[in-house]
Amino acid sequence: MGLDIEYAAGQTPLDEDEKEGLLIPTIATRSELDEFEQQNIEKAVQWTLQRKFKPETILSEAFIKEVHKRMYAGVWKWAGQFRKTNKNLGVDKLQIGIELRNLLDDVKFWISNKTFEPDEIAVRFKHRIVSIHCFANGNGRHSRLMADIIIEHIFKLPVFTWGAANLVKQGDTRTAYLNAIRAADAGDIQPLINFARA
Secondary structure, three states: OOOOOOOOOOOOOOOHHHHOOEOOOOOOOHHHHHHHHHHHHHHHHHHHHOOOOOHHHHOOHHHHHHHHHHHHOOOEOOOOOOOOOOOOOOOOHHHHHHHHHHHHHHHHHHHHHOOOOHHHHHHHHHHHHHHHOOOOOOHHHHHHHHHHHHHHHHOOOOOOOHHHOOOOOOOHHHHHHHHHHHHHHOOOOHHHHHHHOO
C-alpha cells in the first residue's frame, strides 16, 4: 500500500519517486504524514532557538538546505536536497541554485542598504524562496521558519505569528494566508507582512 495524500489548495503534489523517499513505511494518510512532519519541525525550531546564527551563515545555500534537512530528515530521504523534478510552480529545477544565489544577494543588499523595514525584508525573502520552490515538499513551512530565523537572528525582533494557526490545514486562516500570497505574487507585499504579524 502506497502513500495516499490529499492535497490542500496551494500544496504541491509529490511525484511517485519522491513519495518513495518516505522513511516511515507505516504512514498511509495525509494526517499521519502531517503529524510526523510536525514533530520533526518542532525539533528543528528547538535547534534554531538554542543557537545564535550570524547573518552570513543564515544567508547561504548550505544553511537553507540544513534548515530543510532538520525539518524533514526524520520523514523524507531527500530532506535538505534541491528537488530533481519540475513542479506546477517554481523555477526550472536546473535554475534553483542560480535563483537562490540571486535572492541571497538581494537580501544582503537590502539589509546593508536598509532598502526595506526588517519585517518586509524577511517576508520578501519568504515569498521569493517559495516562488523558487527549492524542495520537493515543505517549501511553505520552510520559508516561514527561514523568515522567523531572519527576523530573530539578524534583526533581533520577535518571530512572526503567521496567523497563529496551523497553515497546513484547510480553514479561514489558510485562505487568508493564500490570499496574501496571491497579493504578493501580484506585487503587493503588504497583506503578507500584515498576515505574518496577525
